Amino acid sequence: MAAVSNTFENVKATILSAHENTTAESKVNFYNSWAENYDQDIALLEYRAPSLAANSMSSHFSGDREAAVVLDLACGTGLVARQMKRHGFGHFVGIDGSEAMLNVARESGLYQDLKQSMLGDEPLPVQMGLFDVVVIVGAMSVGQVPVGVVRELFKFTKPGGLVCMTTRSNHANLEYKAALEHELKQMQDEGLCTCVEVTEVKDWERGVSEQEDGYISGAVYIYKKLQF
C-alpha cells in the first residue's frame, strides 16, 4: 500500500507537541509513537544532519572504512548509517532509547547490533575503547541527550578514533550549544581530545516554532580522541 504523504504543517504540529515532553522518558515515548512516519516526516523538514555528518566524517576518516566499527548513538531509524554506508563504512552498532525507532532501524538491515538504552541515565551497553568512529546526530539538544554524555562518547572511542556530533543553533538550543562547546573545550584542555573541524551550517533544517521563519542553523563537530 502506498504511504500517505504528510504535510509540513502537520509535521510541525507533531514536533511542537513533543516540546511538552519534558522528561527523557516522555520524549522517548514520543519517538515510539513517531517511528513509523519519522523518515517521511523528517524529509519534509529538509532534515540534512545525517548526510552533513556523514560527509564531514568521510572527509576526515583515513582508515579502512569497511573494517571500521561505527557506534551510532541515538541512531533512531538508521538514517546516519544509511548515509555513512554510501561513503563506504560497513560495520554499525546502534543504540537508542526508543524501541520502536530501533525496530525500524532493524528492518533496514544496516546494523550488526542494536541495543535499547537511555543515554545519560545508565551505562552504555557496549565495550569501552572499541569503536573507530562514534556518531550522535540529531539528539544532542535541549530536552534530549544531556550535555554531560559528551564525555561518555570519548570513552567508547579508540585512541585516534573520531567522534562526530551535531547540534542546532536555533534560539531555544543556544544555552545547550554553549554548554556543549564549553565541555568540549574543557576536554581539550585536559588533553582528552582535539578539535578536527567545526562546520556551522546556515540552512540546517526548516524551523518549526513561531519565532523561526524559514531555516534554522546547526553545526557538525568532528573531534579526535587522544587518550583513554
Ligand SMILES: C[S@@+](CC[C@H](N)C(=O)[O-])C[C@H]1O[C@@H](n2cnc3c(N)ncnc32)[C@H](O)[C@@H]1O
Ligand atoms: C531526531 S532523532 C535522530 C535520529 C537519527 N540519529 C537521525 O539523525 O535521524 C533523535 C533520536 O534520539 C533518541 N533519543 C533522544 N534522547 C535520548 C536519550 N536520552 N537516550 C537515548 N536515545 C535518545 C530518540 O529516541 C530518537 O530516536
